Structures are given as C-alpha cells and as structure tokens.
Amino acid sequence: MAARRGALIALEGVDRAGKSTQCRRLVEALREAGHRADLLRFPDRTTEIGQLISSYLGREKNLEDHTIHLLFSANRWEHVPMMKEKLHQGITVVVDRYAFSGVAFTSAKENFCLEWCKQPDVGLPKPDLILFLQLSPEAAAERGNFGHERYETSSFQEKVLQSFCCLMEDKTLNWKTVDASKSIEDLHREIKSIAEETMQETLRTPLRGCTECQDGREAGMAASAYENRDRISKSSSSESKNLSNLSASEESGREEESAASDVRVGEVRGLAFHQLEHGQRSSDQGQLWRQSRAMRTNSSALLVHFRGNMSPKPRAALAQRTAEYPTLHHCLCQLPVEQGDPSSAPGVMGNRRNRTHHGNGGVELGDAHPARRVLAVEALIGEAAAVTGLHCWLCGVRIQALQFCGATAEQNLPKASQLDPNHSLQTYSNRSDTTALLLQLLLAARDEEEKYIWKFTKQKSCLKLLLSELQKLGEISTFLRQCSKTSPSESPQSILITNL
Numbered sequence: 001m002a003a004r005r006g007a008l009i010a011l012e013g014v015d016r017a018g019k020s021t022q023c024r025r026l027v028e029a030l031r032e033a034g035h036r037a038d039l040l041r042f043p044d045r046t047t048e049i050g051q052l053i054s055s056y057l058g059r060e061k062n063l064e065d066h067t068i069h070l071l072f073s074a075n076r077w078e079h080v081p082m083m084k085e086k087l088h089q090g091i092t093v094v095v096d097r098y099a100f101s102g103v104a105f106t107s108a109k110e111n112f113c114l115e116w117c118k119q120p121d122v123g124l125p126k127p128d129l130i131l132f133l134q135l136s137p138e139a140a141a142e143r144g145n146f147g148h149e150r151y152e153t154s155s156f157q158e159k160v161l162q163s164f165c166c167l168m169e170d171k172t173l174n175w176k177t178v179d180a181s182k183s184i185e186d187l188h189r190e191i192k193s194i195a196e197e198t199m200q201e202t203l204r205t206p207l208r209g210c211t212e213c214q215d216g217r218e219a220g221m222a223a224s225a226y227e228n229r230d231r232i233s234k235s236s237s238s239e240s241k242n243l244s245n246l247s248a249s250e251e252s253g254r255e256e257e258s259a260a261s262d263v264r265v266g267e268v269r270g271l272a273f274h275q276l277e278h279g280q281r282s283s284d285q286g287q288l289w290r291q292s293r294a295m296r297t298n299s300s301a302l303l304v305h306f307r308g309n310m311s312p313k314p315r316a317a318l319a320q321r322t323a324e325y326p327t328l329h330h331c332l333c334q335l336p337v338e339q340g341d342p343s344s345a346p347g348v349m350g351n352r353r354n355r356t357h358h359g360n361g362g363v364e365l366g367d368a369h370p371a372r373r374v375l376a377v378e379a380l381i382g383e384a385a386a387v388t389g390l391h392c393w394l395c396g397v398r399i400q401a402l403q404f405c406g407a408t409a410e411q412n413l414p415k416a417s418q419l420d421p422n423h424s425l426q427t428y429s430n431r432s433d434t435t436a437l438l439l440q441l442l443l444a445a446r447d448e449e450e451k452y453i454w455k456f457t458k459q460k461s462c463l464k465l466l467l468s469e470l471q472k473l474g475e476i477s478t479f480l481r482q483c484s485k486t487s488p489s490e491s492p493q494s495i496l497i498t499n500l
C-alpha cells in the first residue's frame, strides 16, 4: 500500500525571508544528488487566476479581501492534480509558499479569523515538511526591493509573523524552523539536510490527503486540524492505543467498554466495522453496539473499512483514494473475512485469538492526524459506491458523516421517522445483518442530534449534487443540523435533497 512517492516540502516565511532563493537551491541540490525534484511557487502568477492575484499584489487592481483570499486558494487548487501526479511518480515537490501563507497573510488583516482563512485549503495535499524561514520583519525589510507590493510594510509583516506563530503551534504538521538570518550557503546546507531526512521518511509513508484528511478534512492541512486543537490536546493525555488494543478491550466485555469507545490510534480515534456474516448475529450485536457507542464519542476522526468480499479493483481504488488524503489518516482496514468461516469475521475487532491469527494485516496507520472533527463511518455495501462515497466526506467540512451506500441499505432502511432510539438491534432481527448494522448506526447518529449527514443512496448523481451543494455552503454545520430535524413524512434521502 505504501507506494514510493515524492515528498511535499513547503517553505514559508515573511516576505524576503529568502524562500525563493532556498527553494531554488534545494531543488538544484536534490537533483544533483540524483533525486527527482520540482519547484512550484504560490502564487503561481502565470495562470489566469495568478495574473489576477499579481495585479492585486501590484496594486493595479483592488479586490475585496475575502475574494483575494479565495483566489489565492484557487491558485493552489488548480495545481493539485499536477502536484499529486508528481508525488505519485516519486517526484519531490518543493513549494515556495503554500496554504500557510494564505492563512497567515489574510488573517493578518482586520476582521479575519484563522478558522475562516483555513477553510478553502482544506483537503490540499498535506506537506511532509514545512520549513519556516524565521526572519524579523525589520531584517526582511532591508533586503532587496522590499516595499513594492501590497503587503510589504513592516507593520503588516509583523502581524503575518504572529499568524505564522499561531499556525506553527499545530503539532500535527511537521514544522521546522530555521534561522533565515544566516548566510545563504549555511541556510541551504541546513535546509538540504532536513529535507533529505524527510524524504527518507516519506518513502515509508503513503501520500495522505489532507487531509482527508480527513479531518479530516483532513488537514490535510486542514482547518480542522486547528479547529480541534483544544479538544485534541485534552484527549492527548490518554494513552495511545492501536486497533489491536481496541480489539482487546472490545473482547473483554463490560468493564472495558468505555475504554474501547475512547480508543485512539495515535491521535485519531478509530472505529472499525466489518460486514457481518449470517449466523453470527448474537455475538456481533453486542460488538456493534459497543462500536456505535464508540462512534458517538467525540471522535476526532476517521475511518473504517470493512469488507469481507470486496473485489480487488474497488478495494485498490478505495485504498488509493484513502491514501491520497492525508487528513484522513489512512486507516484502511481490509478484513480478511473468509466467507462461511464464522470465527474469522470478528477477527480484527473483537476476538483476540482471531486477531492474532489475522493480525491487522491491511490496516495502515499513518501519522495520526487529529485534524478532523469528522466521524466518517462508511458502510460500503455497494462496490460501485465506494470511491464516490469517500469523496463525500473528504470534501465535507465539519461533518460527521454516516454514509451508507448501496442497494441493500436503500431498499431495507425505514424512514428516519420510523426509527426508534430505544430499540436495540434485536428489534430488527428479521432484517439482514447488514441492515441491522446500518440501523444501529443510524440510531447512534440520531442520538448525537447534530452535524450528521445521512446519506442513503447508491446514486452517483445524488452524491454529486450533494457534494457540490455542500461545497457552496458556508455554514455547513448549520445545514447539517437542519438535516437531522427531519420531517416525519420524508425519507432521509428526500430530506437531504429538499434541504439542499
């Protein structure tokens, strides 16, 4: 799963800190050392959007502050396919400024908060390394041509520096600060050495999407990374466990239930589900119940995949999509459920004996990413829906998404109004196991009351519509709250569409 890929390295700092000089030197040095490396700079003033930005920076054009912020972000997004392509090809991409400049500069203006500023960049590829070239605005102002462009005043740069300092508090990102007052040569040596170290690490990790992301939203770089900082730091005192630990505590029954519901994989809480096989209902119901309880906790993110019988192609596609979104922190669980072998199904989640047997093979845990206040539980029943489904919550912001894609779910699920939160799984024992799972999750979602999005569809067109509309919404969480206030007469699907 972990393909050899290039590293994404961003250089950041105030104006004239020496970023462009160092980016050029770094790319040259990496190439000389036999690496494949390319340079990108943001803003890229050669595109149409970039030209608009350039005329704004050069004071030839005035643009409203939010508008220019979004244009800077759009200028990054227009390069994302190419960046990903390069990274996947094993080319290291060095970027001269990235989304962090976007946030630092706009948030240095009056009436802009960091949170708002981060949103448009949610989902960009997450850098493996962000080198911050630290230089005082006074020293920077003495360097060549300072003062020509719009933001080039020492007082504004001072605010920018403060914003950068806030961003650097995010320990989910690999910030490294270097002293940019050093000579060009000394600084280059230091930067090259840090970059090469990162590149070694990168070879061992899959490309992650900011975020997805997750939160992901991944974070990638993601706003959500910052948004959740308080909550995350509170939880970070608890002992980190991995999915194996989760399995162990699930197995041990009541006393350990709450521990199980608070399991963290690094900093990301993980839940895993597997597709139930017939004949295992009673033992698995309890397990599902605990899992859905776990889901209701204030999970920071993520993940899940469970597939007893997903064919290799969509499975590979799913794995790849997941790996592309760093925010998501790749926790792709491909459970080796053997059809007809009752003992194998609970293997990863609930049974120590089987876990030992199957291991966590297929579970990939990248660096934990606490970014996203997203709980994405995917019950990917229909193979065709798998990839489309992932998109939904990668694009979503502040969503806890329960996403059930597939014909089984659509046909068998009752209307939301028919769900009874007091019912246990047993109530639905005449339904298929899969449907029972979905119902249980639904009930959990209802308990949570807000920020859920319920999707019951296998129709790509519906998902696409939903996505495009979500992206237009500034206040997504509000929208989602409305979503959960369902009118009794409507099915979840029609509610969703109506609210759009």
Ligand SMILES: Nc1ncnc2c1ncn2[C@@H]1O[C@H](COP(=O)(O)OP(=O)(O)OP(=O)(O)O)[C@@H](O)[C@H]1O
Residues within 6 Å of the ligand: 013, 014, 015, 016, 017, 018, 019, 020, 021, 022, 143, 144, 180, 181, 182, 183, 184, 187
């Ligand atoms: N370490 C250094 N010491 C002294 N001068 C430097 C150093 N690095 C770069 N410079 C000079 O400072 C000026 C700005 O350098 P450079 O263009 O690399 O900075 P930058 O951070 O990319 O600037 P901007 O963000 O404003 O485009 C150039 O004249 C460059 O030669």
Ligand SMILES: Cc1cn([C@H]2C[C@H](O)[C@@H](COP(=O)(O)O)O2)c(=O)[nH]c1=O
Residues within 6 Å of the ligand: 015, 042, 043, 057, 072, 073, 097, 098, 099, 101, 102, 103, 105, 106, 149, 151, 152
């Ligand atoms: C990427 C980005 C940049 N800015 C600001 C920062 C600088 O003042 C200019 C770009 O100057 P450069 O010499 O081309 O580096 O734009 C910004 O405000 N928002 C951004 O996203």
